[in-house]
Amino acid sequence: MPRTGVVDAGLERIGNLATGKDFHNAARNLHNYLHSTGKTFPVCISSTRLTIRRPKRGGGEFSTNYPLIYLSSWMRSILELGGEFLLGGWNTEQPEAYTAMFARFWERYEAVNPEHPLFFAKTWEQRRHCIPVAVHGDEGRGLGKHPVLVESYQPLLPWSGEDKLNMVGHSYTTRLLACILPSQCYAKHDKSVDGLHKAISKDLTTLFERGITVEVNQQAKTFYAAVVGAKGYATSVRETLPRLIDRMVERRTDKPVANMDKPNPSMEKPEMIQPDLMHCYNLGFGKDLAASGVIVVTEAGFFGADNISQQLDEAFAGFMSWCAQHGHTSTIKEFDLKKTFKMTS
Known part of the structure; x- marks a missing residue:
């Protein structure tokens, strides 16, 4: 039977990646296809030393270099390629537009949370180059319907424009992946999750204090990021994300939070938890x-x-x-x- 309608060569090639009746090696073939055709995004994947539980072979806990992507890596790669995803749809060559947008945001946000460190630590000019972000945590379902923790960063001002909602569309187009951790790998006493949050909070604090410097039209431009909230699944908000914020409070004030290792974190900044x-x-x-x-x-x-x-x-x-x-x-x-x-x- 002759083909009718529109034929998309790219989709047809993707559809032919699976082999056999059971679609064996489909994921491997798709990954190879994406890499060979240059469709991957050049962001650095880092690692941090983490204690996790061995899901098989008798269990037990061990220390390993666990992969994660820092927001600083995302920012550097995105800003070097124009920055539209982080700058509300504007690019790095449109400073008048994105600086005015950030100025409006922080002026309005000050009425909501005047105690945010940005209003004490950053000058007016630095605020105009500071990207507001939220940390999103959620537990999805993995193989065998086992919970899988997915944490990501989400710009509050979406690439579609400051007058649009930042949660409209697929998560691939609204968030930046930080890490994925299967529940079978959770070590006792939240050591795995706390280890991830310690590494992430260190990077977020550095982004807030020092920022990322990129070259725009042969001039160095420094962009900052400020966390304005944590959101997501109730379990993450109640048990894990407060630990991340407490880690940032601890690092910023150079004094440990009193009950950091207790089951319920201190949550010194409850206004940072967003529904x-x-x-x-x-x-x-x-x-x-x-x-x-x-x-x-x-x-x-x-x-x-x-x-x-x-x-x-x-x-x-x-x-x-x-x-x-x-x-x-x-x-x-x-x-x-x-x-x-x-x-x-």
């Missing part, structure tokens, strides 16, 4: 709120006077009709008291 909309609402109370709303309007007779199952069927039909009219999709297959709403009575 994450997806985890707080979409995966949190928002689900209960939406489910409760459906039950309330159903019991009020909005979907007829039949039994509850028939009323929920009518409600689901209306929901799917609304989705179709507004161009939305849903993974929900039905409105069922037990399966969908998790109600036992």
Whole structure:
């Protein structure tokens, strides 16, 4: 049968990377393809000495050089290639635009958190070259559905512009990867996570104090980064990210935080913990709120006077009709008291 429609040679080549019925070696072939075609980004991958648990071969803990990417490495590589991702869509050859943008941000942020170190340690000109970032921590699912800790950096001013949300789009286009740590490798007493945070906080503090200097039009330009918050999965925010902020407080003040090694960190800067909309609402109370709303309007007779199952069927039909009219999709297959709403009575 002859081919019809548009043929994308690049996608076709990627689709042919897998071999065999079970797609053996697909990941390896994809990596080789990306490297051989020059589609990788030239960022330095560093390492830090870390104590982790051996997931196999009898377990136990050992020390190794664990890979991670510092924000300083990301900044240097991105700024040397124009810097649009970090400068709100502007490039390094448009200083009037990005300095005015950063000036507006820090002027507004001062009303929210006037105690931030930036307002004491940086001059007005340095603030105009200081990039606000957040540290994002989340646990995804890896092989066998085991939790995997993913930590990244996220510019508060996205590449799409300061008037756009910084969380719209794929995480590849909104965040910069710091490290990945499978839960099977967590050492006891949070030694693995704390080790990563110690290395990351050291780099973030250096970025805040000294910055990164790059050459723009044969002139040296220094850019800084300032952490304004930590966000992500509730477990990360509650147990791990406060340790990162405490590490930064400890390093900045040159005095140890009193209860750094206790199960609950001191969290001397609670204003630095930022709520994450997806985890707080979409995966949190928002689900209960939406489910409760459906039950309330159903019991009020909005979907007829039949039994509850028939009323929920009518409600689901209306929901799917609304989705179709507004161009939305849903993974929900039905409105069922037990399966969908998790109600036992």
